[in-house]
Amino acid sequence: MGRKILLENSDIPNIKSFDVFRAHGGYFSVEKALKTMAPDEIIEEVKKSGLRGRGGAGFPTGLKWTFLDRKSNKPRYLVCNGDESEPGTFKDRYLMEKLPHLLIEGMICSSFALGVNTAYIYIRGEFKYLLGILNQAINEAYKNGFLGKNILGTNFSLDMYVHPGAGAYICGEETALLESLEGKRGNPRIKPPFPAVVGLYDCPTVVNNVETLANVGYIVNFGGDAYASIGLGKSTGTKLISACGNINNPGVYEIELGMSVEDFIYKEEFCGGIKDKLELKAVVPGGSSVPIVPKELILFTASGEKRLMTYESLAEGGFESGTMLGSGGFIVYDENACIVRNTWNFSRFYHHESCGQCSPCREGTGWMEKILWRIEHGHGNMKDIDLLVSIADKIEGNTICPLGDAAAWPVASAIRHFREDFIFHVQYPEIVKNIKHGALYKYENQD
Amino acid sequence: MSGQKINHILHQKLNIPICFSETTLQKVHKIIAHYPEGKQKSALIPLLHIAQEELGGYLSVDVMDYIADLLKIQPIEVYEVATFYSQYYLDKVGKYVIEVCRTGPCAICGGEDIQDYLEEKLHIKDGETTADGLFTLKTVECLGACGYAPVMQINTEFYEHLTPAKIDIILEDLRLNATNDKHSDKTWAEKYS
Numbered sequence: 215m216g217r218k219i220l221l222e223n224s225d226i227p228n229i230k231s232f233d234v235f236r237a238h239g240g241y242f243s244v245e246k247a248l249k250t251m252a253p254d255e256i257i258e259e260v261k262k263s264g265l266r267g268r269g270g271a272g273f274p275t276g277l278k279w280t281f282l283d284r285k286s287n288k289p290r291y292l293v294c295n296g297d298e299s300e301p302g303t304f305k306d307r308y309l310m311e312k313l314p315h316l317l318i319e320g321m322i323c324s325s326f327a328l329g330v331n332t333a334y335i336y337i338r339g340e341f342k343y344l345l346g347i348l349n350q351a352i353n354e355a356y357k358n359g360f361l362g363k364n365i366l367g368t369n370f371s372l373d374m375y376v377h378p379g380a381g382a383y384i385c386g387e388e389t390a391l392l393e394s395l396e397g398k399r400g401n402p403r404i405k406p407p408f409p410a411v412v413g414l415y416d417c418p419t420v421v422n423n424v425e426t427l428a429n430v431g432y433i434v435n436f437g438g439d440a441y442a443s444i445g446l447g448k449s450t451g452t453k454l455i456s457a458c459g460n461i462n463n464p465g466v467y468e469i470e471l472g473m474s475v476e477d478f479i480y481k482e483e484f485c486g487g488i489k490d491k492l493e494l495k496a497v498v499p500g501g502s503s504v505p506i507v508p509k510e511l512i513l514f515t516a517s518g519e520k521r522l523m524t525y526e527s528l529a530e531g532g533f534e535s536g537t538m539l540g541s542g543g544f545i546v547y548d549e550n551a552c553i554v555r556n557t558w559n560f561s562r563f564y565h566h567e568s569c570g571q572c573s574p575c576r577e578g579t580g581w582m583e584k585i586l587w588r589i590e591h592g593h594g595n596m597k598d599i600d601l602l603v604s605i606a607d608k609i610e611g612n613t614i615c616p617l618g619d620a621a622a623w624p625v626a627s628a629i630r631h632f633r634e635d636f637i638f639h640v641q642y643p644e645i646v647k648n649i650k651h652g653a654l655y656k657y658e659n660q661d
Numbered sequence: 662m663s664g665q666k667i668n669h670i671l672h673q674k675l676n677i678p679i680c681f682s683e684t685t686l687q688k689v690h691k692i693i694a695h696y697p698e699g700k701q702k703s704a705l706i707p708l709l710h711i712a713q714e715e716l717g718g719y720l721s722v723d724v725m726d727y728i729a730d731l732l733k734i735q736p737i738e739v740y741e742v743a744t745f746y747s748q749y750y751l752d753k754v755g756k757y758v759i760e761v762c763r764t765g766p767c768a769i770c771g772g773e774d775i776q777d778y779l780e781e782k783l784h785i786k787d788g789e790t791t792a793d794g795l796f797t798l799k800t801v802e803c804l805g806a807c808g809y810a811p812v813m814q815i816n817t818e819f820y821e822h823l824t825p826a827k828i829d830i831i832l833e834d835l836r837l838n839a840t841n842d843k844h845s846d847k848t849w850a851e852k853y854s
């Protein structure tokens with residue numbers, strides 16, 4: 215346990231530069247792929263590796279690649295999703311900032327496998343500082359013959375560009391991202407058709423997360439089986455977890471999938487326990503969109519087993535008692551955190567970020583925000599709590615893109631697991647009103 | 662005084678058309694070439710960043726029309742995009758736009774207190790600009806830096822682990838900088854070299 219794939223070399227001074235990266239084995243996979251492997255062999259290795267999309271949905275990457283329409287004679291595109299806007303998630307920026315060449319290396323191998331000659335890295339506009347870092351790394355790769363025409367003397371050519379967004383969470387959704395890349399508003403498209411068939415400029419396109427693509431170099435170098443031997447069961451490999459909230463050591467950690475959640479929260483080399491020696495109250499383990507679960511259910515499943523950091527274990531119990539690994543945005547709440555305020559905060563976020571195309575999402579997120587504001591500020595009534603559940607229920611599954619679900623789940627799960635907090639807010643409006651920001655109270659003491 | 666600034670003042674005083682400098686135009690054409698023939702509209706978002714930075718600090722209708730012209734697209738296509746994304750300003754803003762993250766992970770680590778402190782210190786509310794035109798305060802959603810909470814961005818530069826004392830120093834620094842007209846970070850166009 216505890217092997218690293220991505221961040222192994224991240225502490226080497228100046229690993230950002232081509233020469234240092236290359237001196238530590240960088241770009242070896244490109245040589246191996248282009249000179250000794252057929253594109254289909256690479257896809258086969260990625261399938262064998264069991265690598266799953268690290269952007270949030272966890273869809274098997276090799277399988278996704280086989281959906282790419284290779285029959286049409288249109289150009290094919292690879293688009294790297296570096297939008298990273300899911301609250302709690304800040305791992306891709308870390309990877310791009312520390313190891314830009316690792317991403318480029320993975321993207322070259324992936325492009326070769328997919329028969330792509332133009333690849334884009336889409337980064338959120340707020341990451342302007344990464345634009346310079348990535349462009350410099352891309353320039354170095356061109357200069358050293360790893361990008362451009364006839365890479366390493368083969369007949370494979372690839373151009374790579376960085377494209378910034380301009381502030382819109384929804385552009386992380388892959389079809390909204392493609393719209394944005396085409397110079398339009400980030401309105402998600404109706405699927406099907408999927409990007410693999412009709413994507414960027416109506417051409418077959420693969421969209422993958424930064425972390426997903428950064429893993430491909432390792433898989434080419436060591437093979438799919440080697441990758442699959444890391445991790446646990448169907449959760450193969452490692453995962454970057456960005457830990458934040460009320461913990462002693464917030465930051466980005468590369469963990470081997472399969473360690474226990476308890477170890478991740480309390481061990482010194484990871485989160486280092488709850489700040490100020492407080493008690494753990496709740497965790498949102500995979501970015502703001504996934505269900506929030508209380509301490510008992512994040513450390514153990516409903517059936518009493520130790521909860522593990524894997525896709526399967528975190529999801530065990532479904533929405534009744536489980537949650538999801540999602541993007542790996544691990545948000546920890548201590549006993550003083552106000553779940554109602556946090557839920558109101560998240561619903562405001564989703565309302566703000568809804569693109570407005572579908573009424574259930576546009577209107578529903580607005581109503582949830584309003585009602586949650588009311589409860590949090592001491593103007594709520596008991597019926598509001600069930601009203602929220604019913605709104606969340608009506609949004610879920612009734613929208614063009616999953617932002618609707620993403621907005622509904624945090625509300626539904628907060629009420630499922632912390633109903634008494636909501637009731638307290640309704641019953642004691644005077645207390646609630648007088649607490650500044652609601653963040654510093656413990657309702658048992660004030661009852 | 663910088664060339665851009667003169668350009669802008671000339672534009673306002675003499676009503677001459679808005680345009681990028683020669684050096685910027687070269688970069689702009691390089692950016693347009695990142696996209697296939699006929700797909701030059703893809704360059705819209707990066708171009709609007711550059712335009713906002715170099716042509717007056719916000720996207721006036723004139724600036725947007727200029728970009729439409731440059732990309733050979735309809736003005737409405739530019740307006741649509743400019744109004745959708747939160748990083749574009751459609752009105753005059755201060756020299757420094759302070760964007761404070763208000764989303765959950767920052768909020769539970771004191772982000773709301775940081776916003777209060779800034780409002781108090783600058784005597785402005787969310788969305789307003791100080792009388793001297795130096796600072797605009799704006800709350801934004803998650804900046805993708807939650808582990809370094811509370812976080813803010815000033816003209817796309819990140820400031821992390823904020824405390825009131827730290828904010829005092831940052832603002833003082835910017836005030837001094839403002840008279841030097843020095844930017845601490847490279848411009849959007851420069852990031853493309």
Ligand SMILES: Cc1cc2nc3c(=O)[nH]c(=O)nc-3n(C[C@H](O)[C@H](O)[C@H](O)COP(=O)(O)O)c2cc1C
Binds near residue numbers: 300384387427617
């Ligand atoms: C509202 C919304 C926001 C998303 N934001 C991101 C994001 O910031 N980064 C990302 O990689 N994927 C994001 N996704 C998932 C993408 O749509 C897509 O599934 C992913 O980029 C595919 O890459 P992967 O298979 O490598 O994970 C988002 C999805 C939705 C519905």
Ligand code: SF4
Binds near residue numbers: 615617
């Ligand atoms: S679910 Fe929301 S964000 Fe997604 S397309 Fe519909 S309105 Fe837009």
Ligand code: FES
Binds near residue numbers: 766807
């Ligand atoms: S919540 Fe503030 S940076 Fe993510």
